[in-house]
Amino acid sequence: MNEKEIIGREAVAAKRKQYFYPCTQHFYRNSPQLVRGSMQHVYDENGKKYTDFFAGVSVVACGHCNPAITERTIHQLQQLQHTTTIYLTQPNVDLAERxxxxxxxxxxxxxxxxxxxEANEGAMLLARLHTGRKGFIALESGLHGRTNLTMSVTGLSMWRTDKYLDEDVTFIRRPYDPELTPAQAAERSLEDLKKVLEEKGDTIAAMIAEPIQGNGGMILPELSYFRSVKTLLDQYGVLLIADEIQTGFGRTGTMFAMEHFGVVPDIITMAKALGNGVPVAAxxxxxxxxxxxxxxxxSTFGGNPVSAATxxxxxxxxxxxxxxxxxxxxxxxxxEGLLDLQRSYPGTIADVRGAGLMLGAELRAGGAAENAALTDEVLEEMKDRGYLIGKNGVGRNVLAFQPPLVITEEDIGGLLQALDGTLARILAEAAPSADV
Structure with a gap:
């Protein structure tokens, strides 16, 4: 896009309002128009640089427009752009082998x-075909997709927009509760699972779960949790589907997050980072x-030459x-830096959790509305200071740090300094004035 084609943030926002569905939202009151990216940075229409600590929700793990990747994408585009799986091509079989x-x-x-x-939908279909059963178990506050079946196993109310979801889904409490220890929360979730399996295990095809709940607030269970889950499921012939859409390909410090738990799922789903911005999933x-x-x-587009080569x-x-x-x-x-800030702002940063470069910092300012408003204010000012971060959680009050994995220690230091300054300013303005 050259400079003559850049219409500016106000015009982009106006066109979105005119042509998009009302459900399409964006984070900021004054959102920049992003026009260029380079590794861990993106640039707006005015040339301002932002350090990206969200990576398009864990997508560009290898960095924006990484030349080591885009050059091979362009080369494949110039050779063979598209066929379907009914023809023999080499990139997709090489990718499967890899x-x-x-x-x-x-x-x-x-x-x-x-x-x-689509990956989660396919995995659930496979589970039904293999077991001959229809039902599923899912965790509360999980997110698995926007199709009817994946929305049916999604436990976040804001994403369950279809009024006619599949009824053969049983939700159990997730292995997290701020009022319980991690061990207690895990045990409570396992008790729920035992009860469901005892009552209707012979009707359940699979349990689907994210190893770390992303949109649910960066929830990392106790490390024994999924080993116990797998043992219970195996007793009833129920499959375990690991949704590694956000967690896969190095983000949490291992290639796949289930490795932290020492568990091999029966089916694994992947997307996002696998294509570094090019649509590919499996x-x-x-x-x-x-x-x-x-x-x-x-699959018309699945495994096409360009996505496979990428x-x-x-x-x-x-x-x-x-x-x-x-x-x-x-x-x-x-x-470590976020925990230092938590010690500096103990009433504001309620928790720091996650693994690798998939971390969350939960903010508190009062009730649910105040918590969410504080989170939005922090995002807005951090953007103005040149840092893009995300938000998630049941109450939309968890700062989400999911940067490209190519960030540097210097980037992290700058982010932490900016976050410190942001919290200090916001809290100082919110503090009651001293009596004169």
Whole structure:
């Protein structure tokens, strides 16, 4: 886009209002028009630089417009842009072969699709076909997609917009409660799971869960939790679907977040970081379960040459730059800094949680409305200071830090300094004036 084509933030906002559905929102009161990106930075229409600590919700893990990746994307565009899976092409089989080397356990069969929602939908279909059962178990406050079935297993009310969702879904309490210890919260969730399995385990196809709930507020369960979940599910022949849409490909310090728990799921779903901004997603499983998806099928865009070539470049870059190890190291630095800020603002930063470079800081200012308003004010000022961060959580009051994994210690230091200044200013303005 050249300068003559840049219409400016007000014109973009006006066109969105005129042509988009009302559901399409944006974070800021004064939102910039982003026109260019380079690794961990993006630039607005006025040339202002922002350090991106959200990465398009965990998407551009390898950085915006990373030349090591985009050059291979462009090359493939110039060779062969599109076929469907009914033709033989090399990039998608090379990608499937490469994924086998990084997927946990015996997971080696891959079906390529376009988005995380479609990957989860396909995984749930596979579970039904393999088990011959219809029902699902899901965690409260999870997010799995915008299709009817994935929305049905989504436990966040703001994302359950369809009034006619699948009724064969049972929700159990998630392994988190600020009033309980992590062990107590995990045990309560496991008791819920035991009860559901005892009552109707023979009707349940699978349990679907995010290893770390992203939109639910960066919830990392106790590390024994999913081992206990898998043991219980196996007793009833219920499959475990790991939704690694946000957590996959190095973000949490391991290639896949389930590795933290020492668990190999029956089916794993992936998207976001796999394409670094190019739409590509997949669900993978072992040979035995894969045999159940055997009637003729195809995916028009899934695994197309451009997305597959891009994903191969992504995996090469992750390996060459050791991004999981980098996320673990830099994530520890960011967590340490956030905990220091929590000690400085103990009544405002209620909790710091997550893993690797998938961290959340929960803010408190009073009731739910005040908490959300404070979070929005922090996002607005951090944007003005040149840092883009996200928000999530049940009450939309958790600052979300999910940057490109190519950020530096200097970036983290600048972010923490800006966040310190932002909180100090906001709290000083909110404090009652001293009597004269």
């Amino acid at each position: 994924l086998e080397k990084v997927l946990p356990g015996e997971l080696r069969r891959t079906f390529f699709v376009n988005s995380g929602s 669900f993978a499983t072992n040979d035995d379960i894969a045999r159940s998806l055997n009637t003729p099928s195809a 994903a191969l470049a992504v995996l090469d870059y992750i390996e060459a730059e050791r991004l999981p190890e980098r996320a673990e190291r830099l994530g520890a630095k960011l967590r």
